[in-house]
Amino acid sequence: MLNHDEAATVRPLTLAWVSRHLEDGERIVRTEALLGGITAEMRRLTISTRDGGTRDLVLRTFVDVEHAEDWLNREARTLPLLKETSVPAPELVAVDPTAVHGEHPSLLMTYLAGRTVLDDEGLETRVPALARQLVAIHALRPAVRPREYETLTTADTVIVPKGADVAAWTAAINVIRKPAPPYEGRFLHRDFQPGNALFDVRLRTRAGARITGVVDWVRTSWGPADFDVAHCSTHLALLHGPEWGVRFAEAYEEAGGVLAAAAGERLYWRVRDALAISEEVQWVAQPWREAGRAELTTRAVERRLDAYVTALMDARG
Incomplete structure (x- = not known):
């Protein structure tokens, strides 16, 4: 039946x-x-x-x-x-x-065994695991490259959340008015984030959490490693707080990943991805609530996005 x-x-x-x-x-x-x-x-x-x-x-x-x-x-x-x-x-x-x-x-x-894990517990071991997995993805060199990455967000399509830090968002929007910086191409997942990683929740090793699968390869592209890192950073910031967005980029480099050498170039990709999320906050937050994160209302996620964008712009020094 x-x-x-x-x-x-x-x-x-x-x-x-x-x-x-x-x-x-x-x-x-x-x-x-x-x-x-x-x-x-x-x-x-x-x-x-x-x-x-x-x-x-x-x-x-x-x-x-x-x-x-x-x-x-x-x-x-x-x-x-x-x-x-x-x-x-x-x-x-x-x-x-x-x-x-x-x-x-x-x-x-x-079907792959394992499940997505979106709660805060165990995050300190899952973030390094996510970073190691993304480094492995970026190391792939297919005989035929996928198409070049695409991004539809422009300075004019960004949606500034109600009550946001206007100065920070204005500065962030001005960042993406500039042309994209040069980059060395890598094999990109283009939607690598906690919702597309499966973990073995039964097994805890000395090395920490273990990923059993990476799913949702519909946006596979060729482009800068920074863009994939920025995407996962944004999701971690919205799920767990702005500091975890910053921590993921650090974990990626600790795992052997290479990001843009210039701070301004790194900022460009992180800001571009964060601003792209501004256009679809309600769609991003809904499956998180369905998965048990009831506190992540659209408004709560907007506030975290504002905090993350503000933190990125404040870090410029």
Whole structure:
């Protein structure tokens, strides 16, 4: 029997498409909605196997998302590449980027053990683990590079939160009015942050927390390592406080990562990512609340974003 909870139910055509990619004698026996997705519906599918056991797959479905085809094609190209590396990522099973076979663009992949951890406890061990993992991602040198990074935020699209430090935000907006600084290209995840890292919560080693998987490769790009670091820093600042945004950049370098040599260049990428979040605070905060961080209302996250932007601008000296 399928789980017919509305959020978990797979639409009929998509269900038939998934079934065609199962082994002979296998069938879907349970579906479960996975929390945390912002743009995609995520479902865990439990499959009964011929030997009487079970295995799990994950179905990502985009509903009325403008860039669905591009994003799914990027992930479909990236996952096979990662299979040959030490970076823990799902394996591609099938992709339907233009909804030829199902109701909506979808991608089917293997399930990774572990879970996202968004609370404050244990953060001092998770941050170094995240930094080490990002250094490993940036070390990848694929034979065919992904496309150059994109950013849509401009000085005119930034949304200054109510009650924010106007002087700090004005200075920050002026930073991104300038051209992007030169950089040495790296393989980027482009959405590397705690919500896309899975941890083994059962095991605590002397080295600290252990990452079992990195997911959501739909924005894979080529660009400056600083941009990925800035993105994770912003999320950590909003989840746990501005000081953790600063700490992540330090942890990245401690793990062997190389950032821009000039302080002004580092500031550019950190400010650009923080200002980009200003346009989507409510969308970022919602899955955090669904995951148990009820105190992270849109207004609370706006206040943390203001504190982080102010701290970045104050650090200029």
